[in-house]
Structures are given as C-alpha cells and as structure tokens.
Amino acid sequence: MDTSPPEPRLSALYQELILDHYRRPRNKGMLEHPTHAVSLNNPLCGDEIDLQLLVQDAVIRDVRFVGRGCSISQASASMMTQLLKEKSVPQALVLAGRISAMMQGDAAAATDKSLGELRALAGVSKFPVRIKCALLPWNALSDALKSSA
C-alpha cells in the first residue's frame, strides 16, 4: 500500500512547463502537403490526435498536430513536434524509444538531454494509467512513419 504523501508526485506531474504546452500548444494546425498523416485515438479515455509530417530525404522537415485530450497527451504532442523538426526518421524513432523507456521508469532516459523539454514528462511514469496519454502522440508518430516505410 502506497502511503507517500501525494502532493510532491502531483506537482512533479503537473509542472509549469507541461501546463504551458497544454494551454499554448506549439505547431498546432495542419500541414498543407504532408507526406505522412495519421489519426489515432485512445478509445478508453477518448483522447485523440491528428499528426502530419513533411519528410524529405528521410528528414522530418515539418510537423503539425491537432489534438483533443488531457494535459499530458497534449503537452506530449506539443513538445514532440518541437523536438522532431529537422530530425532524421531513424533519430525520431530512437527518440520514441527513449520516451517509452522513460515511461517505464528508466532513470537514464529521464535524464537524457536528447529528450529536451520532454524530460518534464518523467513524472508520468509514477502514474501508470497516464502513460498511454503521454505515449499517444508517439504512437501516432510510429504509425505514421511505418505507414510509408
């Protein structure tokens, strides 16, 4: 039985940075000529994301999203789009793997500089049911890149 005080974990979850991305999502909108587009939703909570990518020469030149959902899924999407720009497709997939490791509680991933602001999501690993919120955009990314591979 967990008896630790709840507040520290909650404030680690709902950091300023996350609420900022939730309320002011970056790269929100649609691309005019995406090379990859995918819609994904979480049937259990109803969160959804439409993700568009512009990939040229195996490099992500641009990325946009439109989403509805909780602070975690929306902040994760917003931060993801920032991080992905000008990353190669293999790099993007590696990052997706690192995020996934961070959600499993991998301490090395949680301090991995390559994840940039996304490290703010490390606290999610303490809330198992929210992990799939954080991973929704990343799963959309994998689906999108798979769909053209």
Place this chain on the structure above:
Amino acid sequence: MDTSPPEPRLSALYQELILDHYRRPRNKGMLEHPTHAVSLNNPLCGDEIDLQLLVQDAVIRDVRFVGRGCSISQASASMMTQLLKEKSVPQALVLAGRISAMMQGDAAAATDKSLGELRALAGVSKFPVRIKCALLPWNALSDALKSSA
C-alpha cells in the same frame, strides 16, 4: 443435512409393482384411430412418451403409449393407461391433479383409493428430481386433452 438411512426410501421408490410395470408395460403400442395424440419429452434427461387416446362422448375409451425412459416414467405411464380406461375427461383431469398433489407430498392423495396402483409412486415425492419423471405421462395427458378442448 439428511442423515436418515437411505435404503428404506430407495425400496419404497423401487417397489416390485413399479419394476413390474417398467419391465412389462401395459397398453404399450399405438392406437389405429386416436382422437388425441401427443409426444412429450424431458429435454434434461431425454425421457420421452408418445401418448394416444380414443375419446368418445368425453369418455376415454382407449389409451396407448410408447415411451423410453427410466423406471419411474415408464411405470407411471403404464399404470396411468390402466387407470384411464373408461374414465371421463373431467375425471382424468382430476386424477392428474391428485397425482400431482401426491408428488408434492400430499398425504391424503397418497392414500386416495381412486389412484389405484399409482399410489405405489408415492415414494417418488421423497426424490424431488424424479418427480418430473413420474409426471411426464400425466403432462402428456393434459397436453393431449388440452389440444382438443
């Protein structure tokens, strides 16, 4: 919890007379020109009976049956056919009611002379799951008489 010795109840159930009717059923066969005919089975144990009646002026002139099943259902059918001959339809239905009462453990019914040999089935009331065996031919009778009423 029942702790009475089982044997007395068993030998009350499987009386000589019942086994005799089981092994040498009376009125077995089919009528040539029945006025009423019905087939009934007990889906749970598979017992079955085909019952034919010849009813004239509301009197049962003849009755035959063909059946497959346990000693109780077959003896009950055999004894029933003996009892029904020359009984009026209302009388037959009254007898069906008496048999049913006897199965519910009604002591008066169990000693009711009008039931003839069928009183030998009184012991069935101590074996609830077998009651529907004893009643199968009687239910067929009710169905048959209803089907023309």
Place this chain on the structure above:
Amino acid sequence: MLDAARLRADFPLLQRQEHGRRLVYLDNAATTQKPQAVLDAILDYYRTTNANVHRGAYGLAIRATEAYEAARERVARFLNAWAPEGVVFTRGTTEAINLVAGAYGRANLRQGDMVVVTAMDHHSNLVPWQILCQEKGAVLRMVEITEDGRIDLSDYGQALERRPKIVAFPYVSNSLGTVNPAGQLIRLAHAVGAVVVVDGAQSTPHLRVDVQALDCDFYACSGHKMLGPMGSGALVAKPALLEAMPPYHGGGEMISKVWDDHSTYNKIPHKFEAGTPNVEGAVGLAAAIDYLERIGLEQIAEHEQALAKAAIERLSQIDGVVVYGPRGHRAGVVSFTYGDVHPHDIATILDQDGICIRAGHHCTQPLMRRLNVAATARASFYLYNSLEEVEALATSLVKAGALFGYVPA
C-alpha cells in the same frame, strides 16, 4: 437519509485506504462494491451447493438447480416480471441487449424498417442497433435531447410518426443522471406498434422498478451495478415475445431434441440460456437483491437524490465548474467539467486524495458531441456514500484547480 457510515461497514473493500487516505468511492455508475452478504452467498454456494444445473439426478445438482431457479424467481419478484420464465440470465446489460437485437431484432426487422434510439444512449444500447440496422438495411433514428439533458419529446414524437419497429432508450442516463419518463415513452411507442427495449442498467440499482407497470417489452440490467457479482445480469421480457423468438446461442440446455442437421428447442427461459450458466452469479445477484430490499429501494433513491442535490449545489459554487444534466429530479449521477482542467487530470488528482471518480465519454460519445465536450468528470453515488464524501470531492476539486493555476475567466 440512510446511515451511510453503518452501511459502509458492510463493504470490505470500503474499509481500505487509497494513497494513505480513506477511500471515497464515487464511481458507482461504472460498478459497485460488494457487501459481505454477497461474498458470503458466493462462498456458501461453492462450499455447499456447487454442481451443474438442470441435468443431475443427485442431491447436489438438485440443490444447485433449486438455488439457480430461486435466484430467477428472486429477480422476477424484484422487478415484478411477468413470470420467472420471462427472466433470462445474461452476463449483464450489454449481453441482454445484444440478445434482443440478435434474436428478436434479426427475426423481425426488415429492410427499410426503423429503429429509434436516443442521443443519451450508452454504446451498449446503440451499437447493437447500429449493427442490426446495417445488416438489415434498416434506418437508425436518434432522438435528440433538450438543453438540460432530457429526451426531446417533440423529436421523439416525430420519430414515432415514422412507425418504428423497435424503440430503445435508457430509463436512467449514466452520463447525465436523467430519469426518463419511461412509462410515457413506452405508451407513445406502443401506440404506433413499436416494441420497446428499456436499458435498465442505471435504474435497477437505484429505483423501485416494476416492469409490468412500465409495460415495456424488454428490460435489461447488470448485477455488478447493484452490489451483485460481475458477470451477472438479466433480460426481463414478456414471455410471449420470448416464446416467439428464435434462439440466441446454440448449445446444451437450450435444446429439446437434437438431430444430425437440425434441432428443436427447449421452453423459455432455457431456450435462451445455452451452455452452463453462471450459477454463482445468479445466486450472488439474488443475495444483492435481498440486501437492497432490506434497505428499501425508495430509501436508496431518496438518499442518492439528496447526495446528488448537495453535490450539484456544492460544485456549482466553484468558479468554472459546469454541471451537466437536469437540475430537478435526477438520479445520483453528477457529470461536470472544471474550466480547462481536463477531466482525466481531475480524476488523477482526486485519486491522490483517495477519491475515485470517472473521467471520459462514459460510453456515450454521441451525447458528448451534443454537450460539445470530449469528456466529463463524473461522480456517481450509492447507498454507502455520504455528505462528507460530497464535501471531500469539492475540496479535492478546488485543489485540482489550484494545481492547474486555474483562473476563472
């Protein structure tokens, strides 16, 4: 109101703590906790009575069959069913409705026919009709709701003008708490010759229900939402309708005679209970009904209405909270949103205070679209909840707002 503290003592799970806090369980519309009396009934069944039913000639099997059929009679009495053989045991409401759609619907619906549902129906009383209508080339007509979350009676009337074959609606909405005027809706539907399917998932646990007085044709309910075991539930129907219907599942017990290439079928209700039934579930459900009746359904309804009223009042005092559904008479279900704090985040934050609420679409996506929200937070009450718990909900909610730095517009 009921003495919730005393009742709470009957429920082992409610004695637990969650995150070091007293557990406040407010997700009763999803499933309820079980009193010790129900757990005892389950244990007792397996310790003294367990055997397969309807087939055995030995004492144990007879007692198991009697227990099972006594449970059927208990359910029939509880809902004032037309007859015990009008009660078919199912896994729950969803299976009961699928049974009706699959057996009655498939046999009676023709191309171009209409089925009417409402915009507040749970997916379980919507998707089976979608599938049926697609299969048959029939039309599915969804009746709209009013601003305050009631079935729009004028739209309902318009739908009925098209003389639908089947009308389905929830007695009580699991998202809004609306108690629909079931008797009236049924009379109107019958006047145009429709058969009426009532989703009783949320009414059966919380109101006194009398299916004969309602005069519906089919009524579905779930045991797990009324203190009974998971995997228990029932379809209650007019016996003549069941008799005229083709079977649902094929298998043991539902047959009369089986030939190599065809079969004849058993009498109702057995015709609709293929295979070994969940005897434990039926016995546990009967024990739950005994428990509920000891307290009184009227008392339970009153208690929940008081809690809902208090919750609506208390939550409405919090700036930014919007409560959905009718203000007046309603069941103990309170759906709300809180500014831009997402319901999912609300649920996570409340959970840290030991408060269990639901966040999401509550299996009512068409309703969510009409409310113009993706999700709501939902607190739903039962007999073991108290006014203190309503207060705890409000307090924790304010904390969630603070954590989000929520500033009302």
Place this chain on the structure above:
Amino acid sequence: MLDAARLRADFPLLQRQEHGRRLVYLDNAATTQKPQAVLDAILDYYRTTNANVHRGAYGLAIRATEAYEAARERVARFLNAWAPEGVVFTRGTTEAINLVAGAYGRANLRQGDMVVVTAMDHHSNLVPWQILCQEKGAVLRMVEITEDGRIDLSDYGQALERRPKIVAFPYVSNSLGTVNPAGQLIRLAHAVGAVVVVDGAQSTPHLRVDVQALDCDFYACSGHKMLGPMGSGALVAKPALLEAMPPYHGGGEMISKVWDDHSTYNKIPHKFEAGTPNVEGAVGLAAAIDYLERIGLEQIAEHEQALAKAAIERLSQIDGVVVYGPRGHRAGVVSFTYGDVHPHDIATILDQDGICIRAGHHCTQPLMRRLNVAATARASFYLYNSLEEVEALATSLVKAGALFGYVPA
C-alpha cells in the same frame, strides 16, 4: 498417482457429507469443485481490487485492469496462445463457439459451403453450426464414429474431400472419453483449406494443451470445468483471424469511435468483449490455472487415466455392465449402462450412497443414437478422486442391480 486425499483437503465442498455418507463427486465432466485457493482469489479480488476495467483513471480501476489483463496473460501462457490478445474471455465453451459461429462463420460462410462436425460433438459444438448452416443455406456434414467410439478417419477424409470451410470437433469427448488425434485432424483439415474449431471443454482441464503446436484456428474452453468459477471461459484464436472478423456483440469497450449511425471498433481482444467483463471470473480462472500448474497437467492426466482404467476393469467385472468408448488411451470419463436398470435410476440409487454421477444423453443426442441407447450413466474423474472412490462406485452399482432384481441374461 497423485495423493488424492491430500488434494481433496483443498476443496471445501468435498469435506461435506451427502445423505450421511462421504461425498464421492464423480461428475467432473459437468463441472468441477473449487479449491480454497480459487475462492480466496475471488474474495481477495472483491475485497481489495474491484472496479470496472479499462476505463478508470484511479488506482483501484488500474489495479482491476491489471488483474484482468494478467489473467488473460495467464490463460495465454497456460495454453501457449499465439498472443494474449488472441485470448477473448467468454462465459464458457458454449459462448466461445457461438462467438466463432456468429462472427467468423456468419461473415465467411456462403450458400452451398460445408461445415464438418462429428457424431461425438457436444450440442454446444453442433447446434451453433446447425443454426449457421440453416441461415446460410450451407451444408452440415457429420463425420461418423467407429465401433469403439473414435472419429472414423476414413469418413473424415471423405468429408474433407468436399473442401469444407469450417471443421469442428472435440479434442476430448465428454461422453466417451475419447482423446481425438487433434494434431492430425487439424493438419488434414488445413490441407483442404478449412478453418478448424477445437472444442477444448474436456481437454483443457485434463491434458497439457499447446494451441500453437496443435495449430488449430479457434480453441474454446470453460473455467468451471477446470476448478475455476462459473461464468468464466475463453476463446483462444489466431490473432490475424480475430482481427479480420467483424465484431460479435456491440457495446461499451469494443468500440473506437461511435457516431450516431455507425462505429469503428477497438483492437483485439477488446473488439470481442463488449460491456463490463466478468473480471472476477477471469481472476478466479487464473488462480485455478495456478493451482493446476502447481500439480502438473501431465500428473493430472496420468492420475485420471489410472482411475479410468481401474473403473473400466472393475465395472466390466459386473455382469450386465457395458462400458462405452475406446479401451486404450482415453481421458477420465467412463460411460456405461447396466442391464435394463435405467441410468437415471442408477444415478438416484448411487446418490443415496453419496456418489454423484451423471445420467442422460450428456448433450450428445446424435452420439446416443449411434450407440443405440437413450442414455448412459457416466462417471468422470478429476485430481481429487481416488481408487477407493472407484471401488465405492462399483459396490453401489451392484446394490442398484440387486434393488432392481437384475438378473444378467
């Protein structure tokens, strides 16, 4: 052999007396008794974990979901399923087979197509195919059995020449105890392009089963026949087949997006689990599997075979007793008749000695016709039965003969 006396101590119901006699429970093919470990798992679930699954954001709901999905993984590991998502929880074998007939069969069978079943199939693996074939105008072909109660392989070969779309058979016969050469039957059926449905109701509790090694397409089983709770069971299937199938029931949890008039569906296995599942049943089934694995399926099979062998030998010594089914390798099911003493009467007489056996057609009417009997008496063994119980059966049977004044011809 297993130490049956020690195992028996784990089963509360077996500590009871029946009619003042030690209870001898020999109706395990119908349903089994439950060890305390399974009852504890049920209780523990309701006392510590109960909540609706897959939907809640609070701790309790998460733990309930984890327990439910862990049970799915447990079943998958036990049967070496292709993947956990290839395990769909059902009420039991009957529902699992109806799911296949209703979803796979209805979508894939065309007029004139053939479905193959066997003359030893349980009604639950026959009637659903009868109904499907009637609906589709397809042909149902019943494969005959040999004199000694095996599937007639030459008739099976002939049936396959007609290139059936679906082949269904029982791994183990519940009436005869025959262990069919499932691997071989499946290879032959696959060679002509058929999809194979294995009724595992009687194999799962008693043999080590590996569905990937069998390479069947669908495999159905019941929890209540393997020490688990009533109302539990599973369909195990190749995931690609499940993915390609239309849904079975409509309702909550099986959907992805629900629009007013149509829906998109969730991933497998959820697509096939509409409504609140029986979480208790799944958790109890997993506990039953743990119990069985601790003892060892190989050991259980051996124990039962020894009991069946002893029973056949002992009963065959009684003048007038006829034992049905194969003499050699078979499961712990022994069907017999005794002169003209009707099986129903045998069961009643044995019950007075505390011995529970089944009498009837065992949901295999076509088989009974081929055996040329209306009914048989059937003793079926499990891990808690002993050689002493076989002896008690024989002794009581002799008494039944005496009571009937049975004189061998």
